Amino acid sequence: MTDILIIEDTAEIAETLQDFLRRDGYTCEIAGNGEDGLAWLAQHKVRLVLLDLMLPGVDGFQVCNRIHREMNLPLIILSARIDKSDKLDALQLGADDYIEKPYDIDLLLARVRALYRRHYDETARGGILTEGEFVLDSAGRTVIHRGKQLTLTMKEYELLAFLIENKGKVIRKDILLDAVWGRDSFSEPSTLTVHIKWLRDKIEKDSKNPKHIVTVWGVGYKFEV
Amino acid sequence: MTDILIIEDTAEIAETLQDFLRRDGYTCEIAGNGEDGLAWLAQHKVRLVLLDLMLPGVDGFQVCNRIHREMNLPLIILSARIDKSDKLDALQLGADDYIEKPYDIDLLLARVRALYRRHYDETARGGILTEGEFVLDSAGRTVIHRGKQLTLTMKEYELLAFLIENKGKVIRKDILLDAVWGRDSFSEPSTLTVHIKWLRDKIEKDSKNPKHIVTVWGVGYKFEV
DNA sequence: GAAAAAGGTGAAAGTATTTTCAGGTTTTTC
DNA sequence: GAAAAACCTGAAAATACTTTCACCTTTTTC
Numbered sequence: 001m002t003d004i005l006i007i008e009d010t011a012e013i014a015e016t017l018q019d020f021l022r023r024d025g026y027t028c029e030i031a032g033n034g035e036d037g038l039a040w041l042a043q044h045k046v047r048l049v050l051l052d053l054m055l056p057g058v059d060g061f062q063v064c065n066r067i068h069r070e071m072n073l074p075l076i077i078l079s080a081r082i083d084k085s086d087k088l089d090a091l092q093l094g095a096d097d098y099i100e101k102p103y104d105i106d107l108l109l110a111r112v113r114a115l116y117r118r119h120y121d122e123t124a125r126g127g128i129l130t131e132g133e134f135v136l137d138s139a140g141r142t143v144i145h146r147g148k149q150l151t152l153t154m155k156e157y158e159l160l161a162f163l164i165e166n167k168g169k170v171i172r173k174d175i176l177l178d179a180v181w182g183r184d185s186f187s188e189p190s191t192l193t194v195h196i197k198w199l200r201d202k203i204e205k206d207s208k209n210p211k212h213i214v215t216v217w218g219v220g221y222k223f224e225v
Numbered sequence: 226m227t228d229i230l231i232i233e234d235t236a237e238i239a240e241t242l243q244d245f246l247r248r249d250g251y252t253c254e255i256a257g258n259g260e261d262g263l264a265w266l267a268q269h270k271v272r273l274v275l276l277d278l279m280l281p282g283v284d285g286f287q288v289c290n291r292i293h294r295e296m297n298l299p300l301i302i303l304s305a306r307i308d309k310s311d312k313l314d315a316l317q318l319g320a321d322d323y324i325e326k327p328y329d330i331d332l333l334l335a336r337v338r339a340l341y342r343r344h345y346d347e348t349a350r351g352g353i354l355t356e357g358e359f360v361l362d363s364a365g366r367t368v369i370h371r372g373k374q375l376t377l378t379m380k381e382y383e384l385l386a387f388l389i390e391n392k393g394k395v396i397r398k399d400i401l402l403d404a405v406w407g408r409d410s411f412s413e414p415s416t417l418t419v420h421i422k423w424l425r426d427k428i429e430k431d432s433k434n435p436k437h438i439v440t441v442w443g444v445g446y447k448f449e450v
Numbered sequence: 451g452a453a454a455a456a457g458g459t460g461a462a463a464g465t466a467t468t469t470t471c472a473g474g475t476t477t478t479t480c
Numbered sequence: 481g482a483a484a485a486a487c488c489t490g491a492a493a494a495t496a497c498t499t500t501c502a503c504c505t506t507t508t509t510c
Contacts (some may be wrong), residue, residue: 028300080301082501088360088369088372088374089372091353091362092369092446096353098475127334128316128321130317134312135316135317137316141379144313144316144317146315147314149313149471153466153467154366154379154467154468154469155467155468156467158364159455180422187468188469188470188471190469190487191468191469191470193487193488193489194468194469194470194488194489194490195468195469196488197488197489197490203433208488213460215486215487215488216477216487217477217478217485217486218477218485218486240474266467283463308452336493378496378497378498379497379498380497380498381497411502412498412499413499413500415457415499415500415501416498416499416500418457418459419456419459419498419499419500420498420499421456421458422459422460440457440458441457442455442456442457442506442507443455443456443507443508451508451510452509452510453508453509454505454508454510455505455507455508456506457485457504457505457506457507458490458503458504458505458506459494459502459503459504459505460501460503460504461500461501461502462499462500462501463498463499463500463501464497464498464500465496465497465498465501466492466495466497466498467494467495467496467497468494468495468496469492469493469495470491470492470493470494471490471491471492471493472489472490472491473488473489473490474487474488474489474490474495475486475487475488475489475507476485476486476487476488476506477484477485477486477487477494478481478483478484478485478486479482479483479484479485480481480482480483480484480496
């Protein structure tokens with residue numbers, strides 16, 4: 001059983017990725033092209049795939065589609081292509097997430113953790129994410145906190161969900177903006193600050209002394225149970 | 226392999242349920258109490274559980290919790306209890322949905338289909354639901370239709386998702402109101418009509434002649450691919 | 451085929467959400 | 481411990497979403 005298979009032709013990039021993923025606690029294998037990747041998948045159990053779309057040989061989209069149809073694995077696409085329709089194609093062919101190159105390694109790690117958790121964490125299923133005193137229900141954009149139901153707005157919900165999916169890890173502010181507002185939004189950093197405030201007002205007992213959404217000076221925020 | 230296990234002490238109710246579920250194409254077993262239910266689950270493969278909270282013997286919440294923790298099965302709670310905190314408890318203990326008695330059988334069938342599909346349909350995973358030319362991404366409340374990305378509002382998204390999860394079946398208007406707006410909202414029927422219109426304006430090529438969201442006179446609407 | 455019922459449309463009013471900004475506070479740096 | 485940087489707060493403006501309503505069109509009923 002390998003946690004993550006990286007399908008990427010540039011050895012240097014693949015090895016850097018492998019290095020960071022291992023430091024984050026995942027076991028990791030590399031396949032240098034689509035054929036090797038599919039071959040490895042046919043013979044070994046793997047839990048999540050990182051796939052570079054621009055591969056020599058077999059078309060990346062085809063690999064994506066086969067991984068989805070034949071193994072139904074959580075799959076993140078990495079790609080330098082700027083064409084926006086590629087993202088849509090990738091999602092349609094079975095990818096769960098799409099990260100544009102050049103990507104920030106912290107962003108990638110945060111996304112991997114979020115996707116991994118959504119699939120394998122026993123506390124997360126059917127759109128319901130449980131963490132400590134929190135139960136997030138994505139269907140109704142509600143949070144149950146200590147038996148009390150709160151209604152969050154869309155942005156608040158996504159912010160909280162992303163922080164919880166990366167609980168215990170500090171998430172940089174630009175990565176949060178990226179994850180919740182999208183890479184090409186031009187939101188002010190203050191927008192994030194304000195939403196963090198709304199969230200704290202809703203979920204912290206004493207929002208002046210937050211226990212869950214903790215500020216990490218100069219970096220970003222961290223969720224603690 | 227049984228599709229659905231009904232854990233319900235009133236034989237009459239259980240049999241009626243079984244009857245309707247079978248007509249809807251699911252194989253179905255009945256357990257008359259929590260112990261029997263857990264025993265059956267320990268020995269047979271089951272894909273979804275319908276559980277009455279008010280059982281003789283073992284507490285319904287405990288059964289709920291064990292089914293979640295030990296088998297991690299999709300689980301719908303049926304209950305006559307009106308206490309709102311019960312719903313929250315049930316979700317926290319691992320239920321995926323909660324239906325209040327007295328329930329409408331069509332509502333129940335629609336919810337079962339939606340939950341079943343979310344878990345087992347190969348075209349639905351990781352918050353991404355694929356159906357024909359449609360790719361719904363619940364994370365961003367977006368729909369990709371013929372390669373074009375549309376942004377839906379929350380109500381539009383939920384309406385479309387529920388219709389697609391029940392594709393091919395006519396869904397009554399009151400059940401749609403129930404599913405999207407909640408049982409105890411007092412929305413006018415016209416609210417639904419208007420949202421159907423917004424949706425059609427977004428996803429239909431010719432919204433005067435809808436091909437996907439079809440009106441079924443006197444009943445409700447049906448999604449067709 | 452007229453009347454009744456059901457559904458569709460467009461606009462307006464009411465809410466809610468999101469963003470921005472100015473000024474305040476806390477933390478870090480030197 | 482003063483200055484700078486980072487962060488927080490509250491209010492206002494802008495935007496988006498939801499609901500309702502009056503009137504119109506289509507379908508069904510008799």
